[in-house]
Amino acid sequence: MHATLPLLVDTNFPPIARRRLETLQVNVGYVCNQACLHCHVNAGPTRTETMTRETADQVLEYLAASGATTLDITGGAPELNPNFRHLVLGARMRGVKVIDRCNLTVLFESGQADLARFLAAEGVEIVASLPCYTEELVDRQRGAGVYEKSVAAIRELNALGYGREGSGLTIDLVYNPQGPSLPPPQAPLEQDYKRVLGEKFGIVFNRLFTLANMPIQRFGSTLVTKGQFNDYMKLLRGAHSDANLDSVMCRSLVSVDWLGYLYDCDFNQMLGLPLRVAGRPRLHLKDAMARELDGNPIVVRDHCFGCTAGQGSSCGGALAG
Numbered sequence: 651m652h653a654t655l656p657l658l659v660d661t662n663f664p665p666i667a668r669r670r671l672e673t674l675q676v677n678v679g680y681v682c683n684q685a686c687l688h689c690h691v692n693a694g695p696t697r698t699e700t701m702t703r704e705t706a707d708q709v710l711e712y713l714a715a716s717g718a719t720t721l722d723i724t725g726g727a728p729e730l731n732p733n734f735r736h737l738v739l740g741a742r743m744r745g746v747k748v749i750d751r752c753n754l755t756v757l758f759e760s761g762q763a764d765l766a767r768f769l770a771a772e773g774v775e776i777v778a779s780l781p782c783y784t785e786e787l788v789d790r791q792r793g794a795g796v797y798e799k800s801v802a803a804i805r806e807l808n809a810l811g812y813g814r815e816g817s818g819l820t821i822d823l824v825y826n827p828q829g830p831s832l833p834p835p836q837a838p839l840e841q842d843y844k845r846v847l848g849e850k851f852g853i854v855f856n857r858l859f860t861l862a863n864m865p866i867q868r869f870g871s872t873l874v875t876k877g878q879f880n881d882y883m884k885l886l887r888g889a890h891s892d893a894n895l896d897s898v899m900c901r902s903l904v905s906v907d908w909l910g911y912l913y914d915c916d917f918n919q920m921l922g923l924p925l926r927v928a929g930r931p932r933l934h935l936k937d938a939m940a941r942e943l944d945g946n947p948i949v950v951r952d953h954c955f956g957c958t959a960g961q962g963s964s965c966g967g968a969l970a971g
């Protein structure tokens with residue numbers, strides 16, 4: 651795989667600083683039952699990195715100390731981490747909202763038969779990737795059979811109340827483009843998804859988030875191989891909107907890796923760019939408990955244009971209205 655960080659170091663991305671922490675996003679490791687083409691963490695079934703119980707407990711301690719109101723759990727397939735349910739229960743006990751970045755197919759993995767019921771019982775919000783509503787494109791990007799299993803998983807979740815009005819159970823879907831282009835406007839695409847998935851399968855969901863592909867890891871490396879990296883960066887830079895700087899996710903989110911180190915966002919985590927505080931090369935959860943991050947400068951590189959291009963892009967979808 652081609653390294654992309656050296657291509658991103660030289661940047662004129664505007665300086666930005668952190669605000670009050672709202673979301674603690676935790677990557678519990680790279681083990682996944684899938685190995686998608688666009689995966690920005692290079693997760694897969696052969697990865698072994700996984701968060702220990704000790705670190706999971708530090709996450710819960712930091713959650714309380716920092717006052718964050720949302721725990722956003724990601725991976726890999728986070729549910730395959732043996733401490734996943736411990737984290738969910740610990741956060742819910744503290745009244746914290748929990749988001750599970752679920753790949754849907756994990757519901758059919760061995761040992762996960764009761765996963766959907768567990769998520770529903772704890773009121774966990776599900777954010778699931780479905781990069782298109784057609785079978786061919788989903789399977790091309792995420793692997794053969796993924797579309798069919800994803801639909802079956804959404805059906806199971808719908809049956810438990812997910813996506814249904816008045817249930818209080820939320821399932822949002824995530825779209826990202828197949829190639830080096832910007833995502834289309836979020837609202838009309840959401841309508842298309844709802845219509846097609848509703849008519850074809852009778853399935854429902856709450857919102858569709860459209861995300862730009864980041865020029866890093868597997869996707870970035872593919873761009874380098876195809877000679878498209880510079881053109882894609884030109885596209886992102888050219889579509890930059892200052893208005894999006896105000897709401898990029900790193901302003902109010904901290905990302906934690908499977909070892910317990912802090913980053914300004916998941917993308918920086920994948921690039922090995924830790925959160926910098928008081929000149930320290932990196933900061934671990936155990937040293938962050940009493941530390942105020944408000945006002946701390948955010949580590950930016952050229953990939954940050956992926957968050958501010960066009961309608962903007964964050965883990966909660968488009969930034970501009």
Ligand code: SF4
Nearest residue numbers: 682684686689726753
């Ligand atoms: S399901 Fe998600 S974490 Fe797993 S390989 Fe695909 S994109 Fe990566």
Ligand code: SF4
Nearest residue numbers: 898900915917954957
């Ligand atoms: S890539 Fe990360 S640090 Fe850069 S703007 Fe986006 S969220 Fe912020």
